[in-house]
Amino acid sequence: MLTSLIKAFTNLFKKPQTIDYPVTPIIKDREYRGLIEYGEESCIYCLKCEKACPPGAILFVKTETPSENEKNKKGLQYHYNPYLCIYCSECVRACPKPDEALWQSNKKPLPATKEGKVNESWFELEKLKKTE
Amino acid sequence: MKKTINIPLGSQHISLLEPVRFKFECENEKIISVDSDVGFVHRGIERACTTKFKFDAIGYVVARVCGLCAITHSLSYTAAVEKLLGGEITKKAKYLRILLLELDRIHSHMLCLSHTCENAGFEAMFMRIMGDRELVMEIQELLTGNRVQFDYINIGGVNRDINSEVAKKIIENLYEVKQRVLGYMDEFTNNWSLSLKFKGIGALSLDDAYSFNAIGPLARASGLNIDVRNEIDYLPFNEIGFKMQTQFEGDINARNIVRLNEIFNSILMCENIVNGLPEGEIFTKLKGKPNGEAIVRFEAPRGELMYYVKGNGSAMLERVRIKTPTFACIPAFTHIFVGENYADAPAILASFDPCLSCTAK
């Protein structure tokens, strides 16, 4: 009884368990699995990441204004959907040049908004990919 | 005149948020018969595994069956495919798999204990256990890069290696958790609202546990020696100090004690793994396509999980059958309710630790 009273009293002066977000930022671990990032200059367009991705969040679609990378013979462009991605880093493991062409950062995706038309634009890309 | 009244628990009831309904027929305060319905949600994961995804991606798909035992699902599937491909993974990968499996068990059991407290009306204890659970979640995040969906297990090994910093943090946090759990042990055995009130409530006898094929902590609290960790050899559980925990009363209190003892055992196993981790690679490439059929069982935090995988030599599998622990235990649940007071029903249900996300696969 006495110990519980003392505990109840000291609890009044304890700091809360929760973080005062957004005033105090959440400390993110360096190794946190976040967004996949892409370095176009080093990419050799082997499309291994596209095949390895379980949810299909990486698409290489033909474009009219391809990059000047000489490995890009078919005129493809890299597309990545952070909202479909499950951050498993299967693509990074499949990549022949990890850390240069494809790597995993610890950043979070921005919230998707209606104006961003995340779904519509992605469905267009998927349609294009199917017709190829 | 009808002497009984029907009271539903779920599916949109205030005390039960999950998609399951128990219809109790009560005479005064006593429950005299129970009808259960678990078919409110069906996500079609078994079909998606055979039509939408290639076999090497399914490990990530089945991890989404359940958030709390995600690791057991992907581990069971991966073990089944490894059995079909016929490869052997390295010893280090095996140990790291057990490490995450046991960390998962610790935090899942802590969640269940906190819910039991909440249903006993002991909100402060609920907050305390949930707060302490963060220590385990922190280690899991350091180890795998994510709090809930670990995506740690891969066909052929594991995805990430452990470094000395993480190992140190694991030992520190587990020591802290152990001290806290010792405190719970005291509360759960001596506190009026957590132990004495729960004694003799929701009891399952050993004979009933046998005949209803009860599994997991539910069965072990009745004295039934069923723990899949004791019955498989794909992972070396016996090398690292696994010990089966059983009680004999079969009531809510016994289930809580079994879970607490299992947390201690899991902490011991984790410490043994981190201290004696063998050297070596964490990944071996396995070649080929799965052909044939395999049954793999694992001990999820809630009991036995079974995967049946059939492949025909192509990238698409023919059949993936998932038997989840809660789903198989529903007949035992309904049996236990009969003869209890209606007022005890939420506490009894919380002590089963039902995972309806697994059930609605």
Place this chain on the structure above:
Amino acid sequence: MKKIKVSLESVREEIESFYDYKKWHFLTLNGLALADNRMEVQWIFSKYEALDEVVVYYAEIEYTDIIPSIADMIPSAIISQREIVDMFGVKVDGSEKGLYLDEDSIQRPLSGCAI
């Protein structure tokens, strides 16, 4: 894994003579779509405290056949029997009521033949 083939008529006797509730426990009832409108039904058991001893009784049937129920011997089988009714569109004796599907949903999603 040991597989034992049985016929639908004899499955109840086979399981009744084999099943000792203190030695074995029933895992699940599994269905498997085969070619030519046939399916395989599997009754899967495993042994307590033995190293990975799993026994599978299986029978090849047509979708129109009625699977005998074992719920009177093994009460926990009732739930997987109701599941298989919905998933494969077969009939199980005593479990006419399925578990998940509404009347207007896709019938027998796992059967592998015309939906």
